[in-house]
Amino acid sequence: MKKIIAYVSLIISILCGCSPEAYDSGNTAAVPAESAGLTVSYIDVGQADSILITSPDGKNMLIDAGEGEGRSGAVLDYLRERNITELDTVIATHPHSDHINAMDDVLDNIAVDKFYLPNASHTTRDFENMLDAAENANEVIQAKAGMSFNLGESVGCDILAPVSDSYDDLNNYSVVVKMVYGSTSFLFTGDAEKEVEKEILQSAADVSADVLKCGHHGSSTSTSADFLAAVDPDYAVISCGRDNDYGHPHKETLQKLEKNGTEVLRTDEMGTITLVSNGSEIVSVPPADTAEKPVQENTVGNTDEKIYVGNKNSKVYHTKDCSALPKEENRVYLTPEEAETNGYTPHKACIK
Ligand SMILES: [Zn+2]
Ligand SMILES: [Zn+2]
Structure with missing residues (x-):
């Protein structure tokens, strides 16, 4: 397990060789340039999920597109701030609106190569809109455990779930991805619940990761003790809205993380969270306007x-x-x- 270390010295070393313009301190969405490494941004989309990943060679992946209601355009605005015009890979983890509501906006406005989604359907307008917009993608792929793909030259992704063909709860269709760059790794779980966590463990997949995006916004339905022990992350990211109606993250989850010695990073407390891996270390990039005042x-x-x-x-x-x-x-x-x-x-x- 690699530790997320003090950002100050590492950011300086990461930025060596970059042009001064690479870090735009006036832009809250600014992150180091491509050569800085693998960048993972857990975008603050309220009580929802959306994660943007940029590989060291500039390939982009979006996992979920957040909720449009009341925050319409949040993800699209963020992508535009980051000057993202192409997405190599897009994953809609499962059909709930807090994950796919704004996916049609993304597919209609940004060039998408591969679009992964599980074999699940829903009766909502949001879901139908997403399917209509999916025609814009170059390739639509049904995600299943056992599949793998690369993001650029150096980042590998394994799909660990869905494991089964059908589930009672839509959350359990969530596409779960483990991403590896050098000796660092990230696990993205959508809203997968304990039932799926158990299936993944039974599948003997290597779930260990430095950073875990907790399933289902930190709900007690996910992050079972066995799964957490197997992942054993240094950092857990919880994507949830401030004072949300569900009480997420649930205290059971926070207690388990604390007991495991895992540090919790929450979008409701910190806004958009950006982590950068250079292949051996992971650092948290502070908001740009505070970056130069360590x-x-x-x-x-x-x-x-x-x-x-x-x-x-x-x-x-x-x-x-x-x-x-x-x-x-x-x-x-x-x-x-x-x-x-x-x-x-x-x-x-x-x-x-
Ligand atoms: Zn869900
Ligand atoms: Zn959700």
């Missing part, structure tokens, strides 16, 4: 004022007595002002 460790001065404990990787800060403090080596001590000016996000459980 907090110094062991800051001298009046330490009594430093009432918060920040995590220098995830940029979430806690009260000193919070039960979910970051690992010792990732801590940085902050005044309220430093937390704010350096773009740290309050941990919802301890800071009201």
Whole structure:
């Protein structure tokens, strides 16, 4: 397992050789240029899922397209901000609207080569719109466990689910993908629930990953103890909306992650989360407007004022007595002002 390490030194080394324009600090969607490595952005689409992946050689993959309701165009806007005009691979994990509502917008406006979806159907207008728009893709592929594809020259993807031909719950048709670049790996699970997690484990697939996108927005229906133990991620990403109606992520899931020593990154707390892998390390890229103002460790001065404990990787800060403090080596001590000016996000459980 590779650790997500302090972004400051790594971003500097990653950016070596890039032109200065490669990192557009005025653009909140900005990420390092192609040569920086594999970029994975868990886009803040509220109570929904959408993940954009760019390979080191500039091939793009989109997993799900979020919900259009009330956030119409969020994914398309994001793709345009990132100057994405072609998507090598698009995956619609399953037919629920929080994953495919805006997929027709994507297929109608961006050139899509391969479009993967499971053998599941739904009676909604959203689903029909997506199927109509799928005609724009070069190739439509029914996803099934055992299939593999590459994203560019150096990134490999294995489809681990759906394993069975039919399920009672649409969530369980979710296309589950493990992506590997060098010695780093990411697992994307859609809304797959425990039943599917068990099937994947029984299939003897290698599920171990550095970063797990928790199934079903952190619901207790997913991230079973056995599955979590097998994946054993350093980081878990939960894509959910602030104060959502479902209570996601559920506390059972958070407790399991804490017990496993997995650090949680949440879109409801942090907005869009971008992780970059250079093939051996994974770093979290802070929002661009805070990228050039790293907090110094062991800051001298009046330490009594430093009432918060920040995590220098995830940029979430806690009260000193919070039960979910970051690992010792990732801590940085902050005044309220430093937390704010350096773009740290309050941990919802301890800071009201
Ligand atoms: Zn679903
Ligand atoms: Zn969902």
